[in-house]
Structure formats: structure tokens, C-alpha cells
Amino acid sequence: MKERNQYREIEDFLADESFRLWMRSKKDLSGWEEWTLEHPKRAKLVEEARLWLLAMKVPDNNMSQEKLNAALQSTWMKIEKTEQESKMELKLIQLWSTAWVRKIAAVLVFGLLSVYVYNNYFASKTYYSSYDEIVNNLDEDGLLEQINNSNKPQIVTLSDGSSVLLQPKSKLSYPKIFTGNERNVYLSGEAFFEISKNPKKPFFVHANEIVTKVVGTSFRIKAYANQSNVEVLVRTGKVKVKSEKAIRNSSQEEIVLLPNQALRFTRKDQTFDKITDITMDKxxxxxxxxxxQLSFEFTDIPVSQIFKTIEQAYSVEIDFPQQELEKCHLTTSLSDQPLPEKLKIICKSIGNNSSYTMNGNQITILSKGCN
Structure with a gap:
């Protein structure tokens, strides 16, 4: 029998005796409930397998593959028989309804139903792809999720050195370690990204209906689930924006944004509005x-002042030896650098084996003073 983590088809679950026992008698002797909770992406398959068991009325004794296939075939025949009976009833109704008044009435009813179904089931879904839908449909396992339920921004450091300033009521899913030729993260809400440069491994932010592609730059995305628009604003570098739907259909050109440019995606109309001067958009x-807004270009500036600028920008607290660094001044450029890289540059400039540790929004600088 295959390891349950390798189950990809309904038949895999149906052929598992412990699974059938759990479904039929509710005796979870093999930890199926806990396994399902740990693998939410398989929950849909588990539910479908349960429905198959109910439809087939599978007994609790051991089931061979031949019996399993026969039971599945029998169920499919029942389904097809029901569909054929429905089609036959429809033909009889059509033969009976020959009067022109009934034909017109049928057309009107069909038209009204079509409009209702489109407006209530298709129209809304064509312009809205939720964060949960995208994440749940991914093949990759082991994504980490950061949810900011506090009232202030939280800093998230990714495995490639990139940093994300996650705003309140926002959440971000990302792999523990980036593998392959791409770096993909998933956002619902608002966040400011500073991406570590790696031309061979482009960085993609999937924010509901849009995808933002970068190599190394800083930008903000605002994509709350309950708001009508999605916005992208570039601070440094260049980004390319495209809709999730366009990526799947290989259509629509990418929209390129440069520093101090923005883009607004209107969900209802599925339209993009490029804003070349953000000062003109209130x-x-x-x-x-x-x-x-803050500048990270420093010329002969006290280290303590540089730390205050970082605290203000990232909503973090920095603990550093004030007496040892009291007379330290630095001239350095920290623009277009993720937060971890900024801290590395500062510690290297200070010297004397200076280093830092970071725990959430708390940063500690270890140093014996300037060179």
C-alpha cells in the first residue's frame, strides 16, 4: 500500500482499509483526522472519497482492487442512468410544449435564469480570485504563513534575505526556503517589499488577481480582500504587473512600473490604470x-540617528550599546536594500566584530565601538 502522503486519487483513499473504517464506523485508529488537518490541500479528496463510499455503500471488510473498480463502475452506471432519464424527461417536455406561447415563455424563463446564474455565480468570480483559493490550489507543501493581527506593521525576513513589512489585517504565505528558478510569495492585504537582487531567480508576488514580478527593488502592494481595487506603488527599481488570469491564458502585455509610478487594478471591470505621477493621485x-518617504542616504551621520531612521521606517525597536557607539558616525547608502542587508552594512562599517540579532520587530546590536 502506498504511503498516504502519496495519495493523489480518490481510489487511493478508497483502497485504504483504515480510511474506510474511519469513514464507516468513525473509528480513527490510524490518525486520519489529524493527518487531514495537517494536509488541508487533501481535504477535498478526503471528502470526495467519503461521498463515493456513501454512494457505493462499501462494506467494512477488505476490498480488492477488482472489487473497488467494479464498485466504481457500478456507481458511474447509476449516474449515467440518472442523466439519461433526465434527458428523456426533457425531450418529452419539449415534444409536449409545442404551442408558440409556451415556447416564448420557455425562452424568457431560460433567459432570466441565465442572467441570474451569470450575475450570481460567474460574474463575481471572473473578477475575483481570493488569496485562499490561490494558496489552497498550490502543489507545493510546507508554506509558512505570517498573519498580522496586531495594530502595527510586522517585519518578515525571507530565506533569500528579502524583507517584507506586513501591515495590520494582512497575511503572507511563503516557502521556508526558495527552490527552483523562481521565488513566489502570496499576499492578502498590504505590504512593503524590499527584494534581494538575484537576476537568475525572479521574485513574484501573487496578490489576489494580480502578479508582480521583480528582480531586486522596493515596492508596495495593497490588495485587501474586501476592497474594490488592488494597488502597486514602486519606490525604487522596476516591476512588471500582470493579472493571474492573463498568465493562465498567456494573454495581455506586462505593465512596467518605474520609481514613483503606480498601478490601480479595478476588480469589477478587470481594468488597469497606470499612474505615472503618484503626486497627482490623492x-x-x-x-x-x-x-x-525616508531617505537612506547618510553622510557623516551619527549611528544613533541612523538607527532611529530605521526604527521609524520599519516600526521596529533597536537596542544598541549607546556609550560604545556614541561617537560613531557613518557615511553610507542603504537605499534599495532589504532590512537585513541594511543592518549588515552598518555592522560592517562600525567594525570591531559588530553584529546583530533579530527577533520579530526587536533588533539587538552587539558592538564594542567604532574602528
């Missing part, structure tokens, strides 16, 4: 955060 200009 909605976007009023939402600019500290991290997007």
Missing part, C-alpha cells in the same frame, strides 16, 4: 508610508 499620495 488616494495613493495620501497613503504613502514612512518607509516610502
Amino acid at each position: 488616494s495613493i499620495s495620501s497613503s504613502v508610508k514612512s518607509i516610502e
Whole structure:
């Protein structure tokens, strides 16, 4: 029997005796409930297998593959028989309804039903792809998820050295370690990204209906599930934006954004509006955060002042030996660098084996003073 982690088809579950026992008698002797909770992406298959068991009325004794196939075939024949009976009833109704009034009435009813079904089941879904849908449909396992339920931003450091400033009521899913030729993360809400440069491994942010592609740059994405628009604003570098639907259909050109440019995606109309000067858009200009306004170019500036700038930008707290670093001044450029890289550059410039540790939004600088 295959290891249950390798189950990919309904038949795999149906052929498992312990699974059938759990479904039929609710005796979970093999930890199926815990396994299902640990593998939420398989929950749909588990539910479908349960429905098959109910439809086939599978007995609790051992079932050979031949019996399993026969039971599946029998169920399919029942389904096909029901569909054939439904089609036959429809033909009889059509033969009976020959009067022109009934034909017109049927057309009107069909038209109204079509409009209702489209508006209620298709129209809304064509312009809305949720974060949960995208994440749950992924093949990769082991994604980490950071949810910010606090009232202030949280810093998230990725395995490649990139940093993400996650705003309240937002969540981010990302792999523990990036593998393959791409770096993919998934956002619902608002976050400011500073991406570590790696031209061979482009970085993709999937935010509901849109995908933002970068190599190394800083930008903000605002994509709350309950808001009508999705926005992308570039601070440094260049990004390319495309819709999830366009990627699947290999259509639509990528929209390129440069520094101080933005893009607004309207969910209802599925339209993109490129904004070449963010100062001319009141909605976007009023939402600019500290991290997007502060300068990280320092010329003979006290280290303590540099730390204050970082605290203000990232909503973090930095603990450092004030007496040892009191007379330390630095001239350095920290623009377009993720937070971990900024801290590395500062510690290297200070010297004397200076280093830092980071625990959430708390940063500790270890140093014996300047060179």
C-alpha cells in the first residue's frame, strides 16, 4: 500500500482499509483526522472519497482492487442512468410544449435564469480570485504563513534575505526556503517589499488577481480582500504587473512600473490604470508610508540617528550599546536594500566584530565601538 502522503486519487483513499473504517464506523485508529488537518490541500479528496463510499455503500471488510473498480463502475452506471432519464424527461417536455406561447415563455424563463446564474455565480468570480483559493490550489507543501493581527506593521525576513513589512489585517504565505528558478510569495492585504537582487531567480508576488514580478527593488502592494481595487506603488527599481488570469491564458502585455509610478487594478471591470505621477493621485499620495518617504542616504551621520531612521521606517525597536557607539558616525547608502542587508552594512562599517540579532520587530546590536 502506498504511503498516504502519496495519495493523489480518490481510489487511493478508497483502497485504504483504515480510511474506510474511519469513514464507516468513525473509528480513527490510524490518525486520519489529524493527518487531514495537517494536509488541508487533501481535504477535498478526503471528502470526495467519503461521498463515493456513501454512494457505493462499501462494506467494512477488505476490498480488492477488482472489487473497488467494479464498485466504481457500478456507481458511474447509476449516474449515467440518472442523466439519461433526465434527458428523456426533457425531450418529452419539449415534444409536449409545442404551442408558440409556451415556447416564448420557455425562452424568457431560460433567459432570466441565465442572467441570474451569470450575475450570481460567474460574474463575481471572473473578477475575483481570493488569496485562499490561490494558496489552497498550490502543489507545493510546507508554506509558512505570517498573519498580522496586531495594530502595527510586522517585519518578515525571507530565506533569500528579502524583507517584507506586513501591515495590520494582512497575511503572507511563503516557502521556508526558495527552490527552483523562481521565488513566489502570496499576499492578502498590504505590504512593503524590499527584494534581494538575484537576476537568475525572479521574485513574484501573487496578490489576489494580480502578479508582480521583480528582480531586486522596493515596492508596495495593497490588495485587501474586501476592497474594490488592488494597488502597486514602486519606490525604487522596476516591476512588471500582470493579472493571474492573463498568465493562465498567456494573454495581455506586462505593465512596467518605474520609481514613483503606480498601478490601480479595478476588480469589477478587470481594468488597469497606470499612474505615472503618484503626486497627482490623492488616494495613493495620501497613503504613502514612512518607509516610502525616508531617505537612506547618510553622510557623516551619527549611528544613533541612523538607527532611529530605521526604527521609524520599519516600526521596529533597536537596542544598541549607546556609550560604545556614541561617537560613531557613518557615511553610507542603504537605499534599495532589504532590512537585513541594511543592518549588515552598518555592522560592517562600525567594525570591531559588530553584529546583530533579530527577533520579530526587536533588533539587538552587539558592538564594542567604532574602528
